[in-house]
Amino acid sequence: MDANTIYAVVDIETTGTNVAEGNRIIQFGCVLVQNGAIINHFNTDVNPQTSIPQSIQALTGITEAQVKRAPLFDDVAGSIYSLLSDTVFVAHNVNFDFPFVNAELERVGYPTLNIQAIDTVTLSQILLPTVPSYRLHDLTQYLNITHNHPHSANDDALVTGQLLIVLFQRMLKLPIITLQQMVAEDADLPQNTADVFKWGLAEVRKHPGSLPDFMYVSNGLALRKTPVLTSTDDRDYTYPRTKKNKLKRFPKHFEWRADQAKMMNLIYRQYTDQDTADQPLIVEAPTGTGKTLGYALPMAYLAQKYDKQVVIATDTVLLQNQLMTQTMPLLERMLPFETHAEVVKGNGHYLDLSRFKVSLSQADHSKQTQLIKLRLLVWLTQTTTGDLDELHFKNEPPYLDGVYHHGLDDLSETDPFYEDDFLRRLYKRLAYSRFIIVNHAFLIQHAALLGDNFNRPYLVVDEAQHLADYALKTQRQKFDFQVSLATARRLMDQLNPENEYGLTVATQGMAINDQLNTVYRWLIEFHRQLRALSDYLISRFKDQFGGKFSTAYKEIVISEDDWTAFLEQRSGLFEQLDILVGKFQTQLSDITATFYKQSNRWLKSDEELFMRFSHALTALTDAWQTLIAIRRAPQHEQAGGGSYLYWLTISSDLSHIMVASNLMTVAGFLSQRVYDHFQAPTFTGATLFSSNRSQYLYDQLDLDRSSVKMRRLKSDFDFKTQAKLYMTNDAPDIRDDEAYNQYVSETLIKTLTRINRPTLVLFNSLSAIEAAYESLTEAIHPRERLILAQGISGSKDKLIKRFMDEDNAVLLGAASFWEGIDLPQEKLQLLIIARLPFDSPDQLETRVQYARMKAEGKNPFYNLSLPKATLRLRQGIGRLIRTRQDYGAVIVLDSRLVTRHYGQTILKTLPASLPTMAGQVPQLLSDITKFFKKHKSNGHDG
Known part of the structure; x- marks a missing residue:
């Protein structure tokens, strides 16, 4: 490759993926790119002399009639061979297109093309590292490249050519040092793709320029400068109380929402009135209220007025990012003063520059790891946060375990990247940030840090119905003796003086x-004592595990008294192990400092050995901290910090034991460990209450009902005309799993073949999804309707993307699909709920919670199961109507909603204006058909 190389950018459409099985090209498109411009193009339909599968016709729009009069591949092979000779072959997934074209050429008597080939998927992953999806159509949308006819070879080749030009432009703007490191990585990329960076480096060296102002080089890495924040404006500003004053501040064409304005004023009054400023506030703001801006705007004025900061805690990392990228920019446009927000996540979300730099010197034969290193090198020239979530990894690659940040406590001033460290810079910026956006898990784990460092800031808990769940999850601890013993043995082997390949x-x-x-000697003692502790634990509780095991492992709940007694009996052994772990931590810090001071003395293999040792010893000490947390749980409980469950898991041969603890109730925990560090909190969410009289939410939030101000805003959606709820009354007994699953599958087939609308079906388990998916895909042809299933068809993000790309797809989901997904306008019109969302009573934690509530004289069903299921059902139904323009129908297949008394309790929590109908499936389907005929849509119902 050189500056004058001609790149032949090719796309083909085929009858299938394998030439050897008789699959053929049906369309060939090619554009020629030279010196950053498209200089020519060629495209043709091809008669495959075989049938085109219906699925291919539906995907590409290429019919058998269209190609019937097209030339055979034999007729165009010469032109194609001549066109591609002396070029570099380019394709979006080159490992498909290039071999396929060569196989077709060889089939008709031409030699295979002996030319270089490069892949734009891989180049896009490296040079556009923060793009959420690398499908061609998604890339063109991201880059604003017009792509009118996806899956047309001519159009796909054209936009791929335009993409290639953009990618080359991006590459040639990279710093020389970044390109040098990319070339040095010698990554195994598809075909000759890695040679692109060699050519890019040679080009940049011909015309070297200075780094742009926003970049700098530190210790061999090109990084992007982080904006420096200064102190905030301390002038007084008047809060816009009236509609007139709010509209002055709102952007032009901003939709006025009366309940949003009420929410704003409610929150502002709450904290400016001395009588209520110390009183927690709960605001249920239905979908469509605009609740994020509803709390963000008054909080901005309060923070400015009282010179405080605002911590916003929301459910997930995704919602954190949405707040930062959608709500905060809008808020800044509406305020007369400057404000600044920062997203803060757990340590593991951030890149550790030192660990990454060391990893670059380590040879790695994993293609995935090589690709990630290249992506990270480019990303470092773009990111100011170091937040690895910007890279949209679908499944966390193992490589990241070695390069993520371990926290500021792990950061030494001797670290070569101390001044550049992303986490250190983030925490410095927080002092100048009005809004600190965290997720629930981070809030629970770091409430003291946030509250004490920032003088008891305001706290807004968004999606508050989830806070208790995260409190329970974050306090769940498990220590596996066998894993820690194995880690200790691995470390001993690395430090054994007789190991000629070891670190010593x-x-x-x-x-x-x-x-x-010294560490080696301590490890020998640590292993001996930990083994003794494991044996003592097995011996102490052996009788409680009973006789013969029916499974490989068995779990038993142990009482707090038994656990506390064991801790006291073996307190001396625990103390000795605590001392050893403390020595490990201190010595590792000293050794690391010494190692980096002498970094010029080490070979790459020595660095790799040391990193393995450091990671393993850190893992060992981290695991021991987990056991310390389990040991401290009784102390928290006695201090009013919640109620804990303790259990043991042991193998059938009694050689492998694990101990675990879990917070069972948030009573006393959230109030003391979280809320005490802030001003009186505001709690909000679209679906908070299971009923007006229910105590459930107050218990879940650890609040005294008598001291809380509560307000439930009304939805202004017109449910009477926008939606209708249908309930079957002919379902079999829910306890007969086989009969009920068959009923669900049969009803889904009847419904989906008659009602041709984009449909979401919600289940309570993945096993139920699998059973329904198998029945549906047998009964419904893919060309009629695309059936997507959680756990089968890809990741959640991929499923939602594919669902929204289709006009009438069916999505089967469980768990997280009940809430937190936003399918606007006509992308969801039919919602089917297979079973009321009650928790399984067989789960260990559920059994214990039920037992605890019974001991307190409470009914577990009415105090826990029913309100929890009611809220979840409200959340599920909330997927359907998200805007004033949405419309759709809900079908609940579980007849308990009609036949059980508590069904009426559930129905009373739904919007009063929502029309309902109960009946047998044929009656319901007939009425649903009438319902959709009233609404303009692209659907074609049977």
């Missing part, structure tokens, strides 16, 4: 060697 041999004769030998 590599450091022989140096000062660091004595420190490593």
